[in-house]
Each structure stands twice: as C-alpha cells, then as structure tokens.
Amino acid sequence: MKPKSVAAIVVSYNRRALLQECIEALLAQTQTVDAIFVIDNGSSDGSREYLDAVKANQDTVFVVLAESNTGGAGGFATGITTAFSKGFDWYWLMDDDAEPMPDALEKLMASEDAARTEVVAMCGSVFGIDKRLQYWHQGTFDSRMRLVTPMPELHTNASFQTDYMSFVGACIRHDAIQRVGFPAREYFVWNDDVEYTARLSRIGELRCVTASHMMHKDGENRDLVQRPHSIREWMETRRMPAATQWKHACGLRNYVDMVFRHRGPAPLWAASLFARRLARVLVFGDRRVSVIALYLRYFVQAVGRRQFETVLPADWKRSLGDS
Known part of the structure; x- marks a missing residue:
C-alpha cells in the first residue's frame, strides 16, 4: 500500500x-x-x-x-x-x-x-x-x-x-x-x-x-499546581499584569464565541464570565482603564455586536507606554 x-x-x-x-x-x-x-x-x-x-x-x-x-x-x-x-x-x-x-x-x-x-x-x-x-x-x-x-x-x-x-x-x-x-x-x-x-x-x-x-518548549507546565505557602505567595500567583492582558482578553473572547458557535448564544452567561474576569483584574491586576476598556470591547465582539478586531500585541505594548 x-x-x-x-x-x-x-x-x-x-x-x-x-x-x-x-x-x-x-x-x-x-x-x-x-x-x-x-x-x-x-x-x-x-x-x-x-x-x-x-x-x-x-x-x-x-x-x-x-x-x-x-x-x-x-x-x-x-x-x-x-x-x-x-x-x-x-x-x-x-x-x-x-x-x-x-x-x-x-x-x-x-x-x-x-x-x-x-x-x-x-x-x-x-x-x-x-x-x-x-x-x-x-x-x-x-x-x-x-x-x-x-x-x-x-x-x-x-x-x-x-x-x-x-x-x-x-x-x-x-x-x-x-x-x-x-x-x-x-x-x-x-x-x-x-x-x-x-x-x-x-x-x-x-x-x-x-x-x-x-x-x-513554551517553558510552562499548566498541569503542575504549586500550592502557595503564604498569603503573599498566593497573591503573587493570582497577579494579572496589564502587559499580558491583550492575550488573556483575546482568549476569553474566543472561548465565548466558540461556545456560542457550538451550543448557541448565551449572553447572560457571557456577561457573567466577563464580569468575573474583570473583578479579578480589579483585585489582582494593574487596574488600568485601558485593560477594562479592552475587556468591554471584546465582550461586545464575543456576543456578536461587533466584528472581531484584535488589538495587536505591539499596539497594546505601546498603549501601555512600554518601550
């Protein structure tokens, strides 16, 4: 054969x-x-x-x-x-x-x-x-x-x-x-x-x-759970720096869209998911207005109210004022 x-x-x-x-x-x-x-x-x-x-x-x-x-x-x-x-x-x-x-x-x-x-x-x-x-x-x-x-x-x-x-x-x-x-x-x-x-x-x-x-070779093993030994270590594992949020927000948008494609629209569920993520950003993140605006922008895209338009990582870096 x-x-x-x-x-x-x-x-x-x-x-x-x-x-x-x-x-x-x-x-x-x-x-x-x-x-x-x-x-x-x-x-x-x-x-x-x-x-x-x-x-x-x-x-x-x-x-x-x-x-x-x-x-x-x-x-x-x-x-x-x-x-x-x-x-x-x-x-x-x-x-x-x-x-x-x-x-x-x-x-x-x-x-x-x-x-x-x-x-x-x-x-x-x-x-x-x-x-x-x-x-x-x-x-x-x-x-x-x-x-x-x-x-x-x-x-x-x-x-x-x-x-x-x-x-x-x-x-x-x-x-x-x-x-x-x-x-x-x-x-x-x-x-x-x-x-x-x-x-x-x-x-x-x-x-x-x-x-x-x-x-x-991404250098990350997501299956290994390191249990924190102190509140400080726990807080550190929950940190959500603004520099990484272009990717995390994009992933959340795509996940919601995927569920909508395969199971049907569920806007209240999507709103709850984004709200929980934003709450975590406010508690553990850099609390920048640009980060909150990014999640709100992607929520509107995820539920089908706007066409997908992704913020490129280089543009996101510039918007944060990083060199």
Missing part, C-alpha cells in the same frame, strides 16, 4: 532558534514529511533570512511570508489553506516551539487509528522541556463546554478518544478539512485550535496516539 502523504505546517513569529530546531526535527523524521509549509508572521529577528537559506537547500520546504503578524490563528488558517490546495492526505500542525521526536510521524501513521476512516484527526503525547506530560493539549468538554483534561492513566493506552486537541502536533485528514472548512483566523490567538478540532469531532473521531511524542 502506498504511504499516505503528509504536509507539515509550522507557524512562526520572531523565534528563529526554535524555528530552526522545529524544521530540523521535521527533516529528520524516520517517515519522510512530504512537504513543510512555514508561515512567517512578519518576523524581524533573522527568521526570514534563515528560511531563505533552508529553501535554497530543501525543495520540500515552502515559505509563506505574511506582511504583518496575523497571530497563530491567522497563520494556521493560511497554512492549511495553502497546503490543502496542493492535495495531501494529512496535515500536521505545530508552532515553532514544538519539536517532534524523530519517530513521531511514523508512530502516528503506523497506528491503527490512521487506518480507520472514521478517525478524522490524530495527535501524540506532548511533553514539556521538563520532560513531564502536558495533559492540557487534549481533553473533553463537560456539559457546559468547559475544558476537561484527560486522566493521566489514559496515556497508558495505545490511544484514546478526545473532544479537542491543540495545534501542537494535530494531524488532520484531507477529507475532514474538506467537510468542516478552515480555522477561524479572526481569533488571532488562543482557542482557535480548540474550536476547530471541536468542529472536527462532530464529523468523526479524534484520537491521541500515545506512542507519538512531541516536545513543547
């Missing part, structure tokens, strides 16, 4: 060293990746010069240069659209801070799940730089569409079913994309992968193939 063709899609922005490690890992796979599509979101750190050099030596590497930063959501939407038009069997998605282990693709494609047509997407187990499993990359939804991470014992199975998966190693079948379309590029960052794979789960199975391993 002819091996299935696989295109890798990598989204990158100003992380040249990580991008290089990711591409080198893709080129070194024990099962050849048929094509690598790199979406550069307007990098200015030498990434583009590096990609020019790679293209000159690798005829399977294709680069799409965005004029500006379109976020992870825009990058993956562009990458999937571009690769899909070339017609591969599977599309393997990752950010530049992901590094697939040498046999990661081979393990995915050799799995029983890859042979079952009812499986529309697969992923592998994801480890942090501390070599601990990052469970939050897959999970299920509860009755209120809250995200529930899988129990650790599921990773002792050859594979398990999930309702969503992150774009750190999601591998999606061609005909599934044909049926559900492309990711929501307007999300910019956060929850675009959850929304898209939730869409996929409506038409077939999503499976995590645990023998396939991916390293995620």
